[in-house]
Amino acid sequence: xxxxxxxxxxxxxxxxxxxxAMVARQSQKIExxxxxxxxxxxxxxxxxxxxxxxxxxxxxxxxxxELVEVYSRDLGSxxxxxxxxxxxxxxxxxxxxxxxxxxxxxxxxxxxxxxxFESINNGLIAMDSNxxxxxxxxxxxxxxxxxxxxxxxxxxxxxxPNFNLNDLLNSKRENLGLKHKIGKKWVITNKSPIVVxxxxxxxxxxxxxxxxxxxxxxxxHSVKELKEKLNNILETVDDGICMxxxxxxxxxxxxxxxxxxxxxxxxVLTRKIQDLFPDEKLGDSFFLGKGECxxxxxxxxxxxxxARPIIIESKFSGNVVVAKELTEIAKxxxxxxxxxQKTQFLQEELAKxxxxxxxxxxxxxxxxxxxxxxxxxxxAARTDAAVLIRGESGTGKEMVARAIHLAGSRSNKPFVGMNxxxxxxxxxxxxxxxxxxxxxxxxxxxxxxxxxxxxxxxIFLDEIGDMDKAMQxxxxxxxxxxxIERIGSIKxxxxxxxxxxxxxxxxxxxxxxxxxxxxxxxxLNVITVLLPPLRQRKGDIPLLVEHFTKKISKKYDLPNxxxxxxxxxxxxxxxxxGNVRELENMIEGGMTLSNSDWITLDDLxxxxxxxxxxxxxxTNTFSLDGDNLPTFEEMERELIxxxxxxxxxxRKAGVALGLDHKTIATKVRKYNLQ
Ligand SMILES: Nc1ncnc2c1ncn2[C@@H]1O[C@H](COP(=O)(O)OP(=O)(O)OP(=O)(O)O)[C@@H](O)[C@H]1O
Numbered sequence: 001x002x003x004x005x006x007x008x009x010x011x012x013x014x015x016x017x018x019x020x021a022m023v024a025r026q027s028q029k030i031e032x033x034x035x036x037x038x039x040x041x042x043x044x045x046x047x048x049x050x051x052x053x054x055x056x057x058x059x060x061x062x063x064x065x066e067l068v069e070v071y072s073r074d075l076g077s078x079x080x081x082x083x084x085x086x087x088x089x090x091x092x093x094x095x096x097x098x099x100x101x102x103x104x105x106x107x108x109x110x111x112x113x114x115x116x117f118e119s120i121n122n123g124l125i126a127m128d129s130n131x132x133x134x135x136x137x138x139x140x141x142x143x144x145x146x147x148x149x150x151x152x153x154x155x156x157x158x159x160x161p162n163f164n165l166n167d168l169l170n171s172k173r174e175n176l177g178l179k180h181k182i183g184k185k186w187v188i189t190n191k192s193p194i195v196v197x198x199x200x201x202x203x204x205x206x207x208x209x210x211x212x213x214x215x216x217x218x219x220x221h222s223v224k225e226l227k228e229k230l231n232n233i234l235e236t237v238d239d240g241i242c243m244x245x246x247x248x249x250x251x252x253x254x255x256x257x258x259x260x261x262x263x264x265x266x267x268v269l270t271r272k273i274q275d276l277f278p279d280e281k282l283g284d285s286f287f288l289g290k291g292e293c294x295x296x297x298x299x300x301x302x303x304x305x306x307a308r309p310i311i312i313e314s315k316f317s318g319n320v321v322v323a324k325e326l327t328e329i330a331k332x333x334x335x336x337x338x339x340x341q342k343t344q345f346l347q348e349e350l351a352k353x354x355x356x357x358x359x360x361x362x363x364x365x366x367x368x369x370x371x372x373x374x375x376x377x378x379x380a381a382r383t384d385a386a387v388l389i390r391g392e393s394g395t396g397k398e399m400v401a402r403a404i405h406l407a408g409s410r411s412n413k414p415f416v417g418m419n420x421x422x423x424x425x426x427x428x429x430x431x432x433x434x435x436x437x438x439x440x441x442x443x444x445x446x447x448x449x450x451x452x453x454x455x456x457x458x459i460f461l462d463e464i465g466d467m468d469k470a471m472q473x474x475x476x477x478x479x480x481x482x483x484i485e486r487i488g489s490i491k492x493x494x495x496x497x498x499x500x501x502x503x504x505x506x507x508x509x510x511x512x513x514x515x516x517x518x519x520x521x522x523x524l525n526v527i528t529v530l531l532p533p534l535r536q537r538k539g540d541i542p543l544l545v546e547h548f549t550k551k552i553s554k555k556y557d558l559p560n561x562x563x564x565x566x567x568x569x570x571x572x573x574x575x576x577x578g579n580v581r582e583l584e585n586m587i588e589g590g591m592t593l594s595n596s597d598w599i600t601l602d603d604l605x606x607x608x609x610x611x612x613x614x615x616x617x618x619t620n621t622f623s624l625d626g627d628n629l630p631t632f633e634e635m636e637r638e639l640i641x642x643x644x645x646x647x648x649x650x651r652k653a654g655v656a657l658g659l660d661h662k663t664i665a666t667k668v669r670k671y672n673l674q
Contacts, residue, residue: 003078004071005085006043010092014064017106019091020057026087027051028130036074037153038084043067050153051084053134058110123187123207129200131155131166143209144182168193168203185211240303240323244273246316248287260303260323273321287319294326302326334649337661341650345669357381357407363399364547367537368669373529374400380527381407386479388464388524389502391531394581397502398462400529405458410498413457416450421466428471430487433478439488451484451495458498464524465505465516476520499524534576534583536637536671541571544580548587549599561591563599570601570608637671640664644673 011019027038031052040057041048048071049056062068070085117124123140127133133156136148144160156165162180168191175191189207193200234241240257244250250268258268261276274282277295286293292306304326307319345368356371356378363374380387381404389397398417405415423431430439434449450459461467467475478484479499483492501524510516534540545568549561563571567590576582590603601609643653643664650661650668657664667673 002071002073003081004069005081006067006069007085007088009062009064009066009068010089012064012092013107014066015057015060015062015068017054017058017110019088020054022091022094023057023084023088024052024054027084030080030083030087034074034077034080036072036077036080038070038072038077038080041069041071043069047149049149052132053128053153055110055114055134056152058107059114121208123205123209125156125160125163125165125205125207126194126202127156127165127169128202129169131157131169133159134202140207143185143187143207163189163191163205165191165203165205168205169200172200179210185209186214238328242273242321242323243310243318244321245318248273248319250276251318257323260301260325261297289319304329331649334651337650337665341665341668357403359403359406359411360400363396363403364544365537365540366543367532367540369532369537369671370540373531374403376527377404377529378407380404380529383527384408384498385526386499386501386524387527387529389500389529389531390504391502392504392533392577392579394579395531395533396580397531398460400531401458401460401462401500401502404500404529405460405498408458408498410457414454415458415460416454417460417462418450419462420471421463425468425471428467429474432475433484434486436486436488439486443488446486449484449486451478451497452493454497456496458500461499461501461524463503463505464501465503465507465510469515469517472517472520476517476523479520479523534579535574536634538572541583542568544583545571545587548584549591552588552591556592558591559597561594561597561599563590564601567599567601567604570604574608633671636667637673640667640671641673644668 009015013019015023023040027050031038038051039048040051040060042060042062048069049060051057051070060068068088070081070088072081117135117137120137121139123143124135124137125133125140126135133151133154136146136151138148140146141148146159151159156163160182162182168175172193172195174193175189178189178191180187180189186209187207188210189205191203191205194202194204234252234254237254238256240260241252241254242250242257243252249270249272251270253268268276279295282293286305287307287309289307289309292304294302294304296302302325303323305321305323307321309316310318310320356374359381360374360378363370365371377387377389377400387401387404389400391397401417402415405411418431420428430447430449432449432451434447434452435443437443437446461475478495481492482496483494485492505516507516507521507525511518511521534544545563549563552558553560571583571586578585586604587599589605590599594600594603639657640653643656644650647653647656650664654661654664
């Protein structure tokens with residue numbers, strides 16, 4: 001509960017400084033005795049000021065005849081309130097005429113001081129000898145976030161942390177330039193005791209908010225750091241960079257710029273850029289960043305120059321001029337072209353591989369030539385047409401034949417293979433068509449031939465070129481009639497078999513020589529699948545090695561093995577006459593020989609290296625000497641490969657061979673050249 005006493009101020013000059021000083025003094029005494037805090041307010045206001053401090057009392061500006069209230073909110077303060085109210089009433093009686101002039105001087109000075117304190121931008125805190133705050137100006141309020149009315153008349157130390165106000169009174173020493181934080185703000189503080197007759201009668205703290213200065217100094221630091229970083233970048237790039245001001249005078253050049261234009265030693269800074277390139281027409285549009293200019297140096301090198309405007313706060317303040325050597329750009333363009341060709345090629349190959357029937361999934365390889373063949377085979381599988389698979393030994397002809405069978409409508413019927421070269425021709429007929437009991441000596445019981453066994457499915461006739469002519473005629477009849485006769489029987493048996501044949505023999509030559517029947521050739525060769533030799537798709541070697549290491553480790557229950565780079569290089573240099581089968585055998589041998597999880601060069605056949613143990617260099621896949629002439633495609637492949645390796649780009653290889661770069665790119669894709 002609030003205790004209140006109302007009084008009319010009867011003093012001639014109202015509650016002026018001298019009266020306020022008397023009231024403050026008395027209030028301090030009373031507060032001590034009753035242990036309470038006393039306040040004075042106008043009756044029309046809710047908030048008052050502490051009675052123990054002169055300035056707040058004066059700042060109320062109470063005039064003669066005005067009504068004020070002395071009050072306290074502390075328990076047991078009735079007596080204290082009463083005592084102070086009585087004292088204030090008495091002060092009017094104490095007034096004597098001669099003190100009037102002094103009063104008005106004091107009053108004016110006090111009010112002027114108060115105005116000054118309020119108008120300065122530094123925080124100001126003043127306190128008396130007891131540490132009780134009596135001045136707490138507007139700036140102090142703003143910086144600390146504490147309201148003057150909450151702190152005046154109270155012990156400052158409890159309210160304003162970090163200032164150590166008590167120390168100031170105790171130490172009796174000035175403490176200047178202290179930097180510390182108040183909340184989020186940085187302040188710098190000067191603390192001074194007020195000493196009168198060697199007695200500390202109070203203290204003053206003046207402080208300034210330096211957060212903005214701190215921020216600026218941090219910004220300055222960041223700008224310095226940025227400048228350093230930029231400098232490093234500008235000096236490490238390959239492009240020549242030059243900066244000019246709005247008068248087109250050079251303000252900066254980096255080392256590459258000086259190197260490019262060989263201006264070392266010449267003074268370039270502050271010179272006009274046009275002076276540096278007198279033969280070039282650097283027009284206004286160039287500096288507006290709208291044009292670029294190509295310039296040729298005396299030694300014939302070409303440069304492309306671009307100028308970008310520097311705009312600061314919407315104002316043009318100069319240019320950055322960037323120079324690049326054109327030969328570098330041409331190299332880059334070639335490289336980009338090569339890479340985009342490669343990407344396009346890989347995308348096409350991927351699309352093709354994804355389009356393949358999944359029965360072809362175990363055929364490893366991503367080279368263009370292989371994927372093209374498999375695409376044909378995959379399409380053939382959708383029909384019942386006869387397929388002739390051609391390719392060197394070990395290229396995967398049987399694998400592809402099986403995949404064609406499995407991808408077609410006959411996949412749940414038998415796939416029966418027959419190597420026509422492995423069986424003497426007189427036995428081939430009985431193997432293919434079967435025989436009746438007693439058909440020849442030793443025919444104790446009837447036997448079904450491969451065609452009958454394959455009924456509803458596919459027959460794979462490997463090495464068809466090795467079949468003799470008499471047998472070729474019989475096979476042709478079977479294919480034409482779609483029926484067979486077992487040996488020793490005259491009863492034809494209808495057959496429904498898809499024929500897939502394979503060969504590495506030059507059937508076309510053999511037809512000319514008359515050793516292979518033309519009509520059979522056309523019967524078998526409805527669709528041709530051409531499997532490329534491994535030496536023409538070396539890019540597949542790493543994939544095949546990985547595939548075989550997994551396959552073999554599974555087969556022999558070995559830990560999975562990896563191949564050393566040198567061993568892989570040796571394989572890539574080798575021409576593989578035995579194709580994928582030979583590679584598979586090498587990996588199997590290598591893994592069983594290897595004492596570790598790595599296949600090294602030592603684990604591979606010795607013939608991959610020369611006498612001194614070095615990997616044999618890649619030899620031409622063909623020779624124009626001797627009887628075995630290369631095919632036109634083999635020669636073309638080799639030529640394009642060499643031209644690309646020598647000239648490094650499609651464009652230059654094209655120029656050297658008299659072809660355009662698009663033709664070169666098409667051939668590179670066709671032959672899967674790297
Ligand atoms: N692309 C491939 N991916 C995985 N393995 C392959 C591939 N090509 C061939 N092989 C493997 O190589 C070996 C030889 O394959 P395949 O018997 O199909 O060849 P081929 O051309 O029919 O040989 P030949 O003419 O000597 O009969 C097989 O073990 C096969 O698994």
